[in-house]
Amino acid sequence: MNSRERRIDTRINLNVPLRFRVLNSPGAQELSGESINISQRGLLFATTVPLMVGTPLEVSLKMPRALAGHAASDLKCIARVVHVEPNAFLGGKAGIGLLIEQYQARAAARVESDTGVGVGVGVGAGMGAGKEPWAS
DSSP states (O other), rough: OOOTTTSOOEEOOOOOOEEEEESSSSOOEEEEEEEEESSSSSSEEEEEEOOOOOOOOEEEEOOHHHHHHHSSSSEEEEEEEEEEEEEEEEEEEEEEEEEEEEEEEEEEEEEOOOOOOOOOOOOSSETTOOOOOOOO
């Protein structure tokens, strides 16, 4: 059984823009990528920015209403790079696998249109990994 088959959390395909910055680099600028999928404890995203396994990141993205429940939710998390797959996506983008160590979610100020029924997301702050409300 390979590592992909050993995952215990259900992954949800989620393609939304995200922002991230390296935490152990003083004055690090905010960079961008696009999420591919997300689970209770992990996130896969694509970026042209070279990252190394072990790099701590702060990641921000907006959970769509379809997954967040009544309103879109802004998600900010602290995560660590656990997997890098170079040139995994079009345009030479790398696939970056993250382990979410901590996150904070809050309702977005703007309500988005209903795109369908998804898993509900509660609004919380400072919850640890394994307590994320977007997957049931």
